[in-house]
């Protein structure tokens with residue numbers, strides 16, 4: 001069983017189909033008989049659908065804390081954003097091909113002229129320019145040329161603004177009812193204006209680092225005190241952190257997502273950070289008292305699970321952070337009735353960062369059962385371990401967080417064990 005569409009996903013679908021629905025009655029009338037007419041119609045439809053998808057993709061980049069819950073959390077929203085972007089790219093390529101094939105029955109010269117008209121035909125040339133820009137900024141996203149540098153990739157995304165403007169210029173003039181396009185273009189423009197122009201000033205909250213706790217070599221927990229109004233979060237949510245410490249070796253002012261490990265409502269926020277690259281390594285020695293900006297909170301990790309079923313949590317390495325927040329919430333609150341099993345997957349005992357604290361909480365609360373698993377002792381997680389520690393795992397909601405290879409391994413394992421995909425909810429600490 002597949003996951004049900006979230007309300008925001010349904011709305012995005014409706015917005016994508018809106019321009020087509022408005023234009024379709026008129027579109028049917030304007031095309032000649034035979035293959036040529038049918039291909040021209042399909043070419044125009046794929047172009048319209050592609051542009052509508054591009055505009056909705058841009059509108060979805062808005063990144064508003066409360067809005068992401070409508071889409072099942074920001075990671076799921078970004079997945080939709082990426083899929084729509086890729087879909088738009090394919091449809092626009094199809095648009096070009098179909099229009100060229102439509103002219104072929106008349107003559108090859110006609111097809112070539114349709115694609116490459118005289119320079120005075122600026123409508124076609126703006127379309128080509130838009131496609132060229134689209135290729136330039138999408139190619140690195142799909143890693144055609146190997147792994148991408150996150151910050152460069154974000155900068156390249158600014159090309160989406162001229163791309164969309166040119167694509168609209170290419171599409172709008174011949175249209176009889178352009179209002180759906182104006183609607184989508186306005187949503188996209190507002191989203192980009194908020195994201196690039198306003199949110200850096202209005203959405204980020206200043207915090208000060210009051211403590212840097214070492215959890216292991218290359219892993220620290222930052223303790224943050226709000227300078228103004230604190231943000232309120234639920235367990236499992238994450239923030240974008242931009243450190244401002246002038247002495248940082250890398251990543252000053254860059255935003256990176258980190259899950260809040262503090263219990264909701266705690267007076268200070270905490271983030272467990274593992275050195276995975278330049279910016280997170282520099283944070284290991286961030287100056288005490290320096291400022292950071294936080295944007296968020298985002299995500300709906302625990303909210304995806306069916307509340308009517310018991311849960312099994314699987315956290316790998318630093319992917320334990322959402323479960324630490326939930327365990328701390330359990331410890332601070334009235335406690336839970338439902339029993340939760342937490343499998344902590346670590347390479348070896350020294351790499352199980354919050355183990356002692358989690359064991360203490362489990363000792364105080366019978367509703368939390370802790371089951372550490374070490375790859376160095378047992379190899380990658382196998383079914384016998386799950387059968388032993390949580391015999392009813394097939395009936396539970398499974399929440400998994402960690403690095404992408406661990407998540408892929410678990411998804412394969414659980415699919416083989418007959419766990420329905422709809423019971424499994426994942427959060428990968430990967431590019432967002």
Ligand SMILES: Cc1cc2nc3c(=O)[nH]c(=O)nc-3n(C[C@H](O)[C@H](O)[C@H](O)COP(=O)(O)OP(=O)(O)OC[C@H]3O[C@@H](n4cnc5c(N)ncnc54)[C@H](O)[C@@H]3O)c2cc1C
Nearest residue numbers: 256257258259273274276277278279280321429430431432
């Ligand atoms: C929802 C979410 C929650 C996360 N929570 C935590 C956490 O609680 N603790 C923690 O230590 N790490 C967490 N991460 C991962 C953390 O964001 C990256 O380790 C960090 O951004 C790496 O930046 P870098 O410059 O040090 O490394 P880079 O050299 O840029 O990259 C190292 C690795 O981190 C990934 N990465 C780089 N930039 C980003 C980015 N902006 N977003 C996501 N992944 C990126 C890359 O794919 C690469 O695998 C989380 C990631 C996501 C998506």
